[in-house]
Amino acid sequence: MNKLKSTVIAAAITTIFAAPASAAVTIFSDNFDSYSPLTLNWTPPVASGWTVSSGTVDLIGTGFNDILPGNGNYIDLDGSTSNSGVFANSVNLISGVTYTLSFDLAGSQRGSTETVDINFGTASTSVTLGGSAPLTAYDLSFTPSASGVYGFSFENLGGDNVGLLLDNVSVSAVPEPETYAMLLAGLGMLGFMLRSRKTNA
Numbered sequence: 001m002n003k004l005k006s007t008v009i010a011a012a013i014t015t016i017f018a019a020p021a022s023a024a025v026t027i028f029s030d031n032f033d034s035y036s037p038l039t040l041n042w043t044p045p046v047a048s049g050w051t052v053s054s055g056t057v058d059l060i061g062t063g064f065n066d067i068l069p070g071n072g073n074y075i076d077l078d079g080s081t082s083n084s085g086v087f088a089n090s091v092n093l094i095s096g097v098t099y100t101l102s103f104d105l106a107g108s109q110r111g112s113t114e115t116v117d118i119n120f121g122t123a124s125t126s127v128t129l130g131g132s133a134p135l136t137a138y139d140l141s142f143t144p145s146a147s148g149v150y151g152f153s154f155e156n157l158g159g160d161n162v163g164l165l166l167d168n169v170s171v172s173a174v175p176e177p178e179t180y181a182m183l184l185a186g187l188g189m190l191g192f193m194l195r196s197r198k199t200n201a
């Protein structure tokens, strides 16, 4: 095995062992700051993967209805048609791996107490916050029993144009020890193949 290949493999192994046991791999992340223009009754770009069904949501933030300053753009989960929408996206998940949907929710900042139902695969939860509640982190975990595409969604209950505010949505996987073992076995195989190639040459 030549020195460069040895160095690359050694670096890869070092990286794996240096990673803490709980290192999470993020497979989806959106803070909504890249979208413009800000608008009531937002239609997300197709490339974002986000969909709004059965009603509307608002994309608000810096310079436009900024009721939660300092967070760039964010979503008012009850839009402006008196019919709060289901705000949804999806991710590709691998069987048996535990994934965590993380998100920040804040109170409506307009007085009313609001509730949002959250779904991720077959897991669900709901969050109720008073009007002045600050942006707070929540998460919901799901372990699929089959690999495939799974949805996650947020739906504000009621429909009076005032909803909870959503920001910083992400999905991450926490690799199990067996996953690291598989990665190491893969590296071992790579080293074996490189050694064989040199012997053959």
Ligand SMILES: [Ca+2]
Pocket: 031, 032, 033, 071, 072, 073, 074, 167, 168
């Ligand atoms: Ca944001």
Ligand SMILES: [Ca+2]
Pocket: 058, 076, 078, 079, 080, 161, 162, 163
């Ligand atoms: Ca609204």
Ligand SMILES: [Ca+2]
Pocket: 078, 112, 114, 157, 158, 159, 160, 161, 162, 163
């Ligand atoms: Ca409401």
